[in-house]
Amino acid sequence: MKNKVFDWRARQSWLASIQHYADDLLRPSIQSWIAHNRPKCWSDDMSWLPDSEDVVPEFVSRFATYYGYFKGFHGCRPLTLSSYYEQGLVGQDSAELFATFREIFSDVPRDKVDRVIEEFADRGLRERGAIWFVGDDASLIEDCGHYAIQGSEFLMALAAALCGPDAGEDYRFRLRQHGVPTILEVDMPASFVPPEQRNEVAAMVLSAWGQSVARRPLGLEVEPCYVVRRDIPPDCIKSHYHPQRIRDPHQGFRTYQNPAVTCDVCG
Numbered sequence: 001m002k003n004k005v006f007d008w009r010a011r012q013s014w015l016a017s018i019q020h021y022a023d024d025l026l027r028p029s030i031q032s033w034i035a036h037n038r039p040k041c042w043s044d045d046m047s048w049l050p051d052s053e054d055v056v057p058e059f060v061s062r063f064a065t066y067y068g069y070f071k072g073f074h075g076c077r078p079l080t081l082s083s084y085y086e087q088g089l090v091g092q093d094s095a096e097l098f099a100t101f102r103e104i105f106s107d108v109p110r111d112k113v114d115r116v117i118e119e120f121a122d123r124g125l126r127e128r129g130a131i132w133f134v135g136d137d138a139s140l141i142e143d144c145g146h147y148a149i150q151g152s153e154f155l156m157a158l159a160a161a162l163c164g165p166d167a168g169e170d171y172r173f174r175l176r177q178h179g180v181p182t183i184l185e186v187d188m189p190a191s192f193v194p195p196e197q198r199n200e201v202a203a204m205v206l207s208a209w210g211q212s213v214a215r216r217p218l219g220l221e222v223e224p225c226y227v228v229r230r231d232i233p234p235d236c237i238k239s240h241y242h243p244q245r246i247r248d249p250h251q252g253f254r255t256y257q258n259p260a261v262t263c264d265v266c267g
C-alpha cells in the first residue's frame with residue numbers, strides 16, 4: 001500500500017479510494033445521517049460528523065497508512081535545472097541566497113545591501129532548510145505566479161527591502177532577468193511531510209467526502225501546502241516544465257509571457 005501517491009488534483013480518484021481504507025469506518029448509518037441532514041462539512045470543524053471524536057483520529061491514521069507519498073509542486077526560477085536532478089532540492093540556505101543577492105545587486109551601494117542582509121539574518125535562520133510545495137500546479141500559474149516569475153520569496157523580500165524611496169527602480173523586477181521559470185513536480189515520501197500537515201490533508205479529504213455525501217459543496221477549495229524541512233533527493237523529482245504564460249500577481253494578474261521555455265535539462 002505504501003507506494004500510493006496522494007495527488008490533490010485527482011479528486012475523483014482519492015474520493016473513490018476512501019472505500020479501500022475507511023469503508024467500515026464511514027459506515028452506512030453515518031452516510032445516511034449526513035445524506036439526510038446535509039450538514040456543512042467543514043475541514044477545520046468536524047462536528048458535522050457523527051461520532052467525530054472517534055472517527056476522525058481513526059480516519060487520519062488510516063489515511064496516513066494508505067498513502068506513502070504526497071505529490072507537491074514547487075515554483076522556482078533557477079539558473080540551471082541540472083543541479084536539481086543531480087543533488088535534489090536543497091532546503092533554503094540564506095548564505096547562498098545572500099550571495100546571489102549581492103551578485104544581482106552589485107551596482108547598488110554596498111552599505112545598503114549589507115543593511116538589508118543584516119535585517120534578514122533572523123528570517124534566514126528561521127526558514128533555514130525549508131522548501132515550500134503546493135498540492136496543485138495550477139495555483140503556481142494562476143494565483144501565485146511570482147515564484148516562477150521571480151523565484152525565491154526570500155530573494156524577493158530582500159529585493160523589496162532594498163527599494164527605498166530613492167531607489168528609482170523596483171528591484172524585484174530585476175529578478176526576472178535571471179533563471180528559467182520552472183514548475184517542479186515532486187513525489188515526496190510521506191515521512192518528509194510534517195504530521196500536522198498530513199493530518200490537515202486527511203481532514204480536507206474527509207470534508208470533501210462529507211460534502212459529496214451531503215450534496216452540499218462549500219465552494220471553498222483551499223489546496224494543501226507542504227512545508228518540508230529537509231532536502232529532497234533527486235529520485236523524488238518526477239518532472240518539470242516551464243509554463244509559457246503565467247498570471248503575474250505583482251502586475252495586477254496580467255499575463256506574463258515566459259521568455260525561456262526550455263532549460264539546460266530539457267532544452
Ligand SMILES: [Zn+2]
Pocket residue numbers: 081240241242261262263264265266267
Ligand atoms: Zn526544462
